[in-house]
Amino acid sequence: MTPATPLKRRKGILGALAAMALTLALFWSLAVAPPDAFQGEVQRIMYLHLPSILTAYLSYFLVFVGSAMYLWKRERRDDLLAHAAAELGVLFTALTIIEGAIWGKPTWGVWWTWDARLTLTAILLLIYTGYLMLRSLIDDEQRAATAAAILGIIGFFDIPLIHMSVYWWRTLHQPPSILRPDKAPWENVHPAMLTALAISFVAFLLLYFYLLSLRYRVGEMRQEISALKLARGA
Amino acid sequence: MALLKQSYLMLSKDLRLELRRRDSLLTMFSFGTLLLFVFHFSLDLAPDKIAEVAPALLWLAFLFTGTLGLAQLFQPERENHCLDALLLSPLDRGALFLAKSCLNFLLMIAVELVVIPLFWILFNLSNWNLLPQLFLVTFLGTLGFCVLGTVMSALTLKARARELLLPLVLFPLMIPVLLSAVRCMEAILKTGTWDDALHWIRLLLAFDVIFLTLGVLLFDWVIEG
Numbered sequence: 001m002t003p004a005t006p007l008k009r010r011k012g013i014l015g016a017l018a019a020m021a022l023t024l025a026l027f028w029s030l031a032v033a034p035p036d037a038f039q040g041e042v043q044r045i046m047y048l049h050l051p052s053i054l055t056a057y058l059s060y061f062l063v064f065v066g067s068a069m070y071l072w073k074r075e076r077r078d079d080l081l082a083h084a085a086a087e088l089g090v091l092f093t094a095l096t097i098i099e100g101a102i103w104g105k106p107t108w109g110v111w112w113t114w115d116a117r118l119t120l121t122a123i124l125l126l127i128y129t130g131y132l133m134l135r136s137l138i139d140d141e142q143r144a145a146t147a148a149a150i151l152g153i154i155g156f157f158d159i160p161l162i163h164m165s166v167y168w169w170r171t172l173h174q175p176p177s178i179l180r181p182d183k184a185p186w187e188n189v190h191p192a193m194l195t196a197l198a199i200s201f202v203a204f205l206l207l208y209f210y211l212l213s214l215r216y217r218v219g220e221m222r223q224e225i226s227a228l229k230l231a232r233g234a
Numbered sequence: 235m236a237l238l239k240q241s242y243l244m245l246s247k248d249l250r251l252e253l254r255r256r257d258s259l260l261t262m263f264s265f266g267t268l269l270l271f272v273f274h275f276s277l278d279l280a281p282d283k284i285a286e287v288a289p290a291l292l293w294l295a296f297l298f299t300g301t302l303g304l305a306q307l308f309q310p311e312r313e314n315h316c317l318d319a320l321l322l323s324p325l326d327r328g329a330l331f332l333a334k335s336c337l338n339f340l341l342m343i344a345v346e347l348v349v350i351p352l353f354w355i356l357f358n359l360s361n362w363n364l365l366p367q368l369f370l371v372t373f374l375g376t377l378g379f380c381v382l383g384t385v386m387s388a389l390t391l392k393a394r395a396r397e398l399l400l401p402l403v404l405f406p407l408m409i410p411v412l413l414s415a416v417r418c419m420e421a422i423l424k425t426g427t428w429d430d431a432l433h434w435i436r437l438l439l440a441f442d443v444i445f446l447t448l449g450v451l452l453f454d455w456v457i458e459g
Contacts, residue, residue, distance in 0.1 A: 123409060130402050130406060137390075150456055157444060158407045158445075162407075168434075
């Protein structure tokens, strides 16, 4: 069944909103926000880098929610959500790492270092890439969905442990400037920078949900095709 | 405690099988020992340097040997539709999980009890008095490896390229165990006391408890698909 026209239109509106927000974010990050006092213009990558990783975290949370709901209710749509969110999570994590490398070379002098936060991000990428591989290597659809759901839940519980172990072991990454425990965000960072970051984050959220809806639809269509094949083969 | 009784039944069956055929045991022993030789050829280090990397090398060896064991863990059940028969019986799935993890745990302990002293001999290390503490850390780490590994082994049972997929999904999740165990052993080897190692031990224990619980709770879904 093709999606009803209202749904198509909703997705289209979301896409248009995302495009507008991204344009605004681009303008604000590049033209309105001032360059950093120490790093200069390079610092502007932050307006991509932070929203990327926060979107990835959101995505992984959605994987957990989808996985748990699927095991509980066994409804296809939760599994579709988890799968779509995992793919997007991997995408945004990979983007974060690349953006971080581009930012790191001029500022830290290296493309990569085994600092706590970078290591954790790389581990997240590995875990969810494994999730996607697990899905694609199991032929039976329902078994694949269940296995992936279990992995999604186990991954979610493991992440705090991984976080603790890696943090105790290493720290070099800049301590958080926005969410510092002792100062309010606006005392630390120029207001125009905060605005640029906020706009950027909203833009990324819109983009993310647009992509998620598209990927979810692709998953639905794949299932329709398998069902049709099965019916035809019978 | 029906759960424990059933686990014990399953475990004794598996142990009996294992002790008679010794498939897994012998392959794991051989592989663990082989790795020690591989380490010698790949690393040309002075004896004092070897002591620094000993925990890391040992844990690499255990990870790979343990993965071998995990890959073979459900082999008896795969033949002759035994798994289907087991699932048709009133066996608690959590009991199956406990029994299998315990089996892999015992196999790995057997290997570790040989490989660690062998490492000390082959690489001429002298602090033999620290071995009991190192064994304790190793057992805690092995427990974590076995509980999570059993879940992953069952999850990938029907996957293609299973031997590749199992380490691929397991190793990133094992990082807390690897980190904690190695840092803990390094601390013990350096200072001879538990002081620096305590928070790592706590993390290991937390990992073990969390995934033992999760394993028992989730194994229904894991094994039935």
